[in-house]
Amino acid sequence: MKWNQTIESVMKYVFLVAAVFSIAAVILICFFLFANGIPAIREIGVVKFLLGTTWAPSNNEYGILPMIVGSLYITAGAILFGVPIGILTSVFMTFYCPKKIYRPLKSATELLAGIPSVVYGFFGMIVLVPAVYRFEKMLDISGKGNSIFTASLLLGIMILPSIIGVCESALRAVPQSYYEGSSGLGATKERTIFKVILPSASSGVLAGVVLGIGRAIGETMAVVMIAGNQPRIPTSIFKGVRTMTANIVIEMGYATDLHRESLIATGVVLFVFILLINASVAALKRKQGEHA
Secondary structure (H helix, E strand, C coil): CHHHHHHHHHHHHHHHHHHHHHHHHHHHHHHHHHHHHHHHHHHHCHHHHHHCCCEEHHHCEECCHHHHHHHHHHHHHHHHHHHHHHHHHHHHHHHHCCHHHHHHHHHHHHHHHHCCHHHHHHHHHHHHHHHHHHHHHHCCCCCCCCCHHHHHHHHHHHCHHHHHHHHHHHHHHCCHHHHHHHHHCCCCHHHHHHHHHHHHCHHHHHHHHHHHHHHHHHCCHHHHHHCECCCCCCCCCCCCECCHHHHHHHHHCCCCHHHHHHHHHHHHHHHHHHHHHHHHHHHHHHHHHHHC
């Protein structure tokens, strides 16, 4: 009995150390970003840095608006492609998928999560870019296939595992009595799923979507390989663009002084975007809880 109490006390401190380590890692990352990024933003000027349309470090021009717009466009496109497919796939796997198909389908979606970004990038270069280029020629649009549309399509595929896994778990967590009650009142299976089950699992579905957004806005390698990497505000979804993450990766290797600090400041802006997304989702969940 005494030995069990000792083990319990030791494990309690082990868990405490793990929790402290996790919190300390977040604090250190925040400290590094803000300590190195805020001075650069102050020196360049907040308005000039965030709303400037020219990125030319050799001329002391550090406007990141084109990269902000590029990141938002590609993330929005990935959401349009990936979220409907991910949610519908999770519905199929939960309610319609035959047992013989479920296991290989589940393995395939999990495998998607394990594929390295650079492999996705090669797939985009070899398959998607030529396909989009041919599509552009059919529509008589000038372009080479490296565009917002191509990057959004690829990121839409990349975020599928995050959305499918979380949404499926959320749907399976809904009590069976909800389904039985709706069916007993005469609702069809599809109406029950979309009017009863999905709204009941909305918190989990939203979490899956947020994970997908985080993956899309933070993706680097695949985007660098197929997005065109042109630091300008795009006028069409078939134009090339550079994201914030791509800008950091492309230029950090040779950046010095204010140039390097401005890239770190770009990371601060990206970090703030993620915080705003998480805060918005938390507020939405609280609002849903109040109405429930």
